[in-house]
Amino acid sequence: MAGIIQSERVIPIRDNPDLESFDIVSTYQKLLADDPDLTMPVAAIEALIEALSQSSAKTVFETMDLIKTQSAKLRKAVRNPIALTHGTDLFQQYLVMSLKQPGPDGKETSSHENFEVVRQHLMRNGRLFALRAKEARENIATVGREYIRDNYTILTHGGSRVVGTILGRAAESIPGDARRRFNVIHIMNEARLTESNRVVAALRAKGIPVATIPESAAAYAMGKVHAVNMVLVGAEAVTANGGIISRMGTYQLAQIAKAHNKDFYVAAEQHKFGKTFPLHQFDLGFDQGMINFHASKTQEEDEKISKQPIEDPVDFTPPQLITSFLSDNGVLTPTAVAKQVIDLMY
Numbered sequence: 306m307a308g309i310i311q312s313e314r315v316i317p318i319r320d321n322p323d324l325e326s327f328d329i330v331s332t333y334q335k336l337l338a339d340d341p342d343l344t345m346p347v348a349a350i351e352a353l354i355e356a357l358s359q360s361s362a363k364t365v366f367e368t369m370d371l372i373k374t375q376s377a378k379l380r381k382a383v384r385n386p387i388a389l390t391h392g393t394d395l396f397q398q399y400l401v402m403s404l405k406q407p408g409p410d411g412k413e414t415s416s417h418e419n420f421e422v423v424r425q426h427l428m429r430n431g432r433l434f435a436l437r438a439k440e441a442r443e444n445i446a447t448v449g450r451e452y453i454r455d456n457y458t459i460l461t462h463g464g465s466r467v468v469g470t471i472l473g474r475a476a477e478s479i480p481g482d483a484r485r486r487f488n489v490i491h492i493m494n495e496a497r498l499t500e501s502n503r504v505v506a507a508l509r510a511k512g513i514p515v516a517t518i519p520e521s522a523a524a525y526a527m528g529k530v531h532a533v534n535m536v537l538v539g540a541e542a543v544t545a546n547g548g549i550i551s552r553m554g555t556y557q558l559a560q561i562a563k564a565h566n567k568d569f570y571v572a573a574e575q576h577k578f579g580k581t582f583p584l585h586q587f588d589l590g591f592d593q594g595m596i597n598f599h600a601s602k603t604q605e606e607d608e609k610i611s612k613q614p615i616e617d618p619v620d621f622t623p624p625q626l627i628t629s630f631l632s633d634n635g636v637l638t639p640t641a642v643a644k645q646v647i648d649l650m651y
Contacts, residue, residue, distance in 0.1 A: 465539020
């Protein structure tokens with residue numbers, strides 16, 4: 306908790322705001338670069354708060370128009386906008402609810418003469434919202450610890466911060482509860498070896514025995530009786546139908562787990578929940594460039610003809626392959642997640 310508070314940003318409320326010189330895309334990218342623990346939805350929210358702090362908006366209409374315009378700029382700037390869109394949608398919904406509250410004189414916000422007072426109140430609450438979103442990871446670790454038992458072997462992949470926090474918490478002793486003694490099989494990503502090595506090193510530093518396997522060995526590892534007790538993954542975004550958008554390979558990992566009757570758990574913060582509702586792998590709303598048919602004979606021709614694949618490809622894991630979500634609102638079924646999205650966004 307103390308560490309989170311120390312990393313909280315102080316965003317000044319300017320007397321003479323100049324939004325013309327503000328670049329929300331570079332602000333968003335800098336937030337992610339400066340804080341490795343920041344998720345894309347929260348970075349998007351903090352970038353919008355910065356935009357709001359530099360705006361001269363004096364009415365509800367101007368404020369909502371500003372947030373919508375800046376959100377659109379963010380979405381257009383990235384090839385995969387799903388995660389940050391969940392953040393901007395959540396912040397817009399939060400603003401709508403806040404703007405319905407009466408002003409200091411008891412009047413409706415839209416009719417309040419000094420809208421600046423209300424605007425500053427919104428920004429301060431917005432910063433508190435972002436801070437609580439970061440704290441969610443620790444809350445999930447408390448929930449997830451109960452699902453990791455002695456002598457378990459847990460299969461993971463990717464660099465999920467919340468998964469790492471859960472495993473780290475389970476390996477610690479807490480008052481009245483001894484540390485769990487378990488093993489981890491981590492699937493190495495050849496395209497992101499630095500990240501994979503970092504994850505493995507962090508787990509081993511906490512005294513957790515870790516075995517590493519290539520992506521092609523996932524089915525082999527789960528095929529042995531009692532070799533794997535559960536699969537635990539994170540998510541970039543949680544969809545409105547109770548599925549997830551996550552690192553490419555998550556979908557096939559969930560299919561393998563289903564075939565071998567292994568529990569498949571997803572650890573995800575509520576700020577990743579959103580209105581995205583994909584029906585299949587190619588219904589994500591953007592082209593990943595993963596499948597390109599051509600008959601070029603050289604690499605130069607290949608690069609000219611083919612659209613280059615997205616740098617960080619993702620896939621969609623449908624709700625029927627997910628056992629439960631470990632969230633800051635407790636343990637949820639995919640159906641319960643879908644209901645929460647409706648309650649949260651509509």
